[in-house]
Amino acid sequence: MTMMDKFSSDSDIAMFEEIQTAGTSFEHADVVSNDAAMSFADPLEIWESEQTRPAYFSVSGEMTTSLSDSFDHYIGPCMQHPFLPQADIKAKQFARIKYLVEMAYADIPVYRDKYIAAGFHPSDLTCEADIDLIPIITKPELVAAFPGRCINPRYAMEDLFPTRSSGSSGQTLLIRVDPDAIVTDTIQGVRQFALQSGLKYGPADLLTHVYTVPWWFPSIGGAYPGAFISSVIPPERVAKHLKDLAPKILSCYPSNLESLLPYADEFKSSLMLAVTHSEYSAPAARKAAAKKLGVPVLDEYSSEEATRIALELPCGHYHVCEDSVRLDIVDPVTLAPQVKGQSGLAVITNLLNEAMPFIRYMQGDCITEPARPDACGISWKQLESIDGRMNDAFINAYGRMIPAGSVLDITYRWMFDCGINLAQFEIIQKAHDVVEARFIPGAGVDENVIVGSVGHLEDLLGLCLEHKVKVQAKVMASFPAKTGKRRPIRREI
Ligand SMILES: [Zn+2]
Incomplete structure (x- = not known):
């Protein structure tokens, strides 16, 4: 199954006017990319020292071509997805989860054994409400099952993308991701910044990550170029690199952003948006940073296991990325669906990765869904707050x-x-x-x-x-x- 099969939608879907405008600029991506490819021919990576550059997986030329082809087909439906009627979003999500559960039951021992022991069978899934019946899996279970009992035998290990999740528990879970999932994730990344920038983000705009390692692809066929600055570099020098690179969007840990704020005047003039991710950040701190930078500072709630879970958007809400992930919120004691308006534990299903599926995986964060969501043009599920880790x-x-x-x-x-x-x-x-x-x-x-x-x-x-x-x-x-x-x-x- 290709990524496009997973996500294609009817072409006659009514779209918002802004999205049509955005769609126009996306169609021209390949035209712009030729110019962009000239100036961004080499990955823009700043390590400052070879000692801090880890040995990491690099993508093949074949994958780079596959990304460009997929982008052309998928960016349209990808941009439409948050605006689809909620019933359509739910129906697509249910079909995808049913597929993943059937696959896991047939091929992946850690899920098969768990489901049999719990008396659960994939045929129990007849409608969306039945998703609550799928047993919840935890990090220690997957750590114990890695690799033989949790990796899909359909894939050769050397074709998979390695990553890992450490987190506050101190327990490291090794993760493998299939190429289709990485490609989809990359294109959904373009959508993320398009949505968070209020559809201002375009194919020639430079994005810069201050992070541990660069993203798998430095661009999409030369368009949407991404630069990388190692987060171990002291903030004073990161600010100088940012000044030289002049990115439109800065993405980093909240603690890195905080450390950069004293130098904001040096680099802020090129920015239109800053995005925080991976660590918990308080809304008040993001507001203070936005004031200092003169641009919106919005949050991305994500994890290695789930990829993007929810995005803070210009409408003021967090919205769950419902074609990347299914998010359930459960009572910490009973594990039954939590009452809306009350904080509960996040349980995620990764809708992209088939190589090492995460199906109803206990993410460990506390989340609150609003008792009454606001009216909003974005159909994706709204979150009221992301409340940090359970053990915090x-x-x-x-x-x-x-x-x-x-x-x-x-x-x-x-x-x-x-x-x-x-x-x-x-x-x-x-x-x-x-x-x-x-x-x-x-x-x-x-x-x-x-x-x-x-x-x-x-x-x-x-x-x-x-x-x-x-x-x-x-x-x-x-x-x-x-x-x-x-x-x-x-x-x-
Ligand atoms: Zn909203």
Whole structure:
């Protein structure tokens, strides 16, 4: 099955006027690409040191051609998808999940054994509501099954794209992705920035990732070029590289963006959009960064297992990318569908990857779906908030979970209210009513002023936890170096 079969839709779908306009510019992509190919002939990769350049998988010429061909066929339906009637989106999603479940049951031992043990059979899937019947799979189960019992035997290992997920659990899951999934994911990336930029993103616009490794493809046949700057380079020099590259879109971890803000004046003039991803970021912090950069700063909620899960769009909502992923939100205890308006655990089904399927996989993040979604031109499911990792949530004396996002928002409130600037901080729950605040003061900030304002932090936390909270403030010279996602909010009880 090709990617186009998976996603093709009727050509007579009514489209929004903007999308038709966007479609016109996408059709001309190959024309523009010839010029763009001249200036972006070599991948724009900035490592500064060979020692930080890892050995990584590179794509074949055949794949590069396949990407360009697929783009021409798929970009139209891809751009239309978020505007389809919800019933059509659900129907396509259900058909795709049924296909993946049947395939996994037939060919992939970790799923087959699990489904048999749970008394579940693919024929139980008769309508969308039945998706809730599919047993949930966890990271430790897939770690134990890798590679023999979770990789699709239809693929040769050497044809697959390697990646990995580490995350806060400290447990690393190796992942393999099939070429069709990578191609689709790349094209959906163009759509991401088109949607997030309010359809301003065009084929000649440079995107720059400040990240660990570059994306698989440096461009799509020369169009939509992407540059890469290694995130281990100190922010002062990253800012200089950004000034030289002059990208339209900057994509990075929220913590990297934060570190670049003192140098914003140097590089911000070329930008039309900045996107944060991979780590939790507070809406208040994105707003502050947007003010400093003079362009929107929008979030991408994604994971290695699921690819893009949801995008923050100019309409002000997070919308689930419903042709990349199916997102279910479940009660943390019963694993039944969570009541709308209440935070629950994210369970994802990756709709792209057939080589190592993720079907109803426990993602571990806490998410809230709105009780009443706003009216919006985008049909994709709306999310009210992404509340951080489950094990980062605080727990009050009555057993209620307080999402890490709320705690992070309180921390920002405290900083804004007291006019203090922290270079780095960690907020750790030590007991139901004891919280440790570790921080490195920002440049020129008197640490006594911060310590003196801790009472306000106690008041804010007390409001949120619904009882008195004692805050122990600790001034730090530095935090121990960490790899992977930073967890400034965590619970140690
Ligand atoms: Zn919306």
